Amino acid sequence: MDADPNKSLRGFGSVERVKAMLEAACPNTVSCADVLTLMARDAVVLGRRDGKVSSATEAANELPPAYGDIPLLIKIFASKNLDVKDLVVLSGAHTLGTAHCPSYADRLYNFSSVYNADPSLDSEYAEKLRTRCKSVDDKAMLSEIDPGSYKTFDTSYYRYVAKRRGLFQSDAALLTDAKTREYVQRIATGKFDDVFFKDFSESMIKMGNVGVLTGDEGEIRKKCSIVN
Structure with missing residues (x-):
């Protein structure tokens, strides 16, 4: 926890x-x-x-971080015998829930010596996020991971990611790899919802069988x- x-x-x-x-x-x-x-x-x-172990440190080391890039995410998933498809499919779980500001604020403020905000994040969306997340130290505010649909399990998450409006760096990273980008763009069309639901079920079963x-x-x- x-x-x-x-x-x-x-x-x-x-x-x-x-x-x-x-x-x-x-x-x-x-x-x-x-x-x-x-x-x-x-x-x-x-x-x-x-x-027989309950360790926040161990969990943090083994769970995919919000700041993860594709090489890191692939490495973490592969360590659990999950492949690139599982990575992009299970990322679809971000269609549900909210996130505290510190998990994405570094994309909005002082991103690097060159950019104030993450250039992979849609600038209009970044500006909207700043109205909720006032600083990197703002721990009170929550943002919907999948705006307007964060209580519904659907495919709208992929439409946001395809528009460079994924909340986390790990969401944006899906557009940097050919395989994950193709899947995001295909599901984002809204024509393959049944494919995603089937894929998600299969990947969840694989993940549920990890470390039993x-x-x-x-x-x-x-x-x-x-x-x-």
Whole structure:
């Protein structure tokens, strides 16, 4: 929960409440891994267990950062046996949610010695973002990652990225690689929503199978945010 890439996420309280109810009804039986899988509406693989380490530093090192460029993102995904297609498809999850200013403010202010703002970011959109994010130290304001559609799982995220209006540097990076750029532009047409939904389901299943602990490995946590 404390890792920087996760600080803009919501719902941890819901996870803890669900886990507490399960522990009261059926102690030491349902793992946090399966709770999260159920809550994500994915298929549960019975017998999953939770890890014995809960480290914000480890999570920050292993999760794709908002500032990531294509080489870094590909490296992180490849370390989990996820390929370039999985990278561009799973980035589509940014169609949901909001982000705190510090996760993208460096694209708006003092970007480099040459540019004040990130030149890969649409200038009109950058100006609009500055009205919400007043400085790199503004930790109070939130911006929609997929403006106007941040509560709906759809393909509008790709239309924003195609217009150079992706909120994070990692979103903009999708336009710098031939494979990811082609996928973004194709889904952005609005003619291949069914392709994206199918691809997303397949990539989610692949990601859900990363690092699964079973048998004598790991543990079943009593609380999801800490080890037993």
